[in-house]
Amino acid sequence: MxxxxxxxxxxxxxxxxxxxxxxxxxxxxxxxxxxxxxxxxxxxxxxxxxxxxxxxxxxxxxxxxxxxxxxxxxxxxxxxxxxxxxESQVLQIKCVIDDHLNQTQFIHSLQDLLQKFNIHLLDIEVNTGNDIKLQPLKI
Known part of the structure; x- marks a missing residue:
């Protein structure tokens, strides 16, 4: 290598x-x-x-x-x-989810949807609503 x-x-x-x-x-x-x-x-x-x-x-x-x-x-x-x-495709979705439970549900729903189209989710960033900075979330 x-x-x-x-x-x-x-x-x-x-x-x-x-x-x-x-x-x-x-x-x-x-x-x-x-x-x-x-x-x-x-x-x-x-x-x-x-x-x-x-x-x-x-x-x-x-x-x-x-x-x-x-x-x-x-x-x-x-x-x-x-x-x-x-060279992979990048999808950027902008939304704000204040509550951690809804945030988790949103991520799971997004993963399920993308999996149906055989799209692999490499990284996701979610705005917590409490600050302007995007925080990387490990999935």
């Missing part, structure tokens, strides 16, 4: 570095799209000398050469994925 990533980096004209390999490998093995901060947190466990600024630079380089793609949702921060994940 690492040699394939190294070859893709070289083919894209980028210098092969441990950080670029780690970021690209992480994004290719994720089914969800991640923010730069989430990428940093996941990589910090194994590479504790990494800085957030380094991750931002690597993300910018990988995006510029087309190895990763950015997804921007409403007012949320940009999120990134490998190009294969980014």
């Amino acid at each position: 690492t040699t394939q990533i190294q070859q893709r980096l070289k083919k894209a004209g980028l210098k092969v570095t441990q950080t670029r390999i780690a970021v690209l490998s992480l994004l290719e093995n994720q089914t969800e799209i991640l923010s730069v901060k989430q990428i940093y947190q996941k990589l910090y466990i194994n590479f504790n000398k990494l800085s957030l600024a380094t991750i931002y630079r690597v993300i910018k380089d990988l995006e510029e050469v087309g190895l990763i793609a950015q997804q921007q949702f409403y007012r949320g921060e940009a999120r990134y994925s490998a190009v294969e994940v980014a």
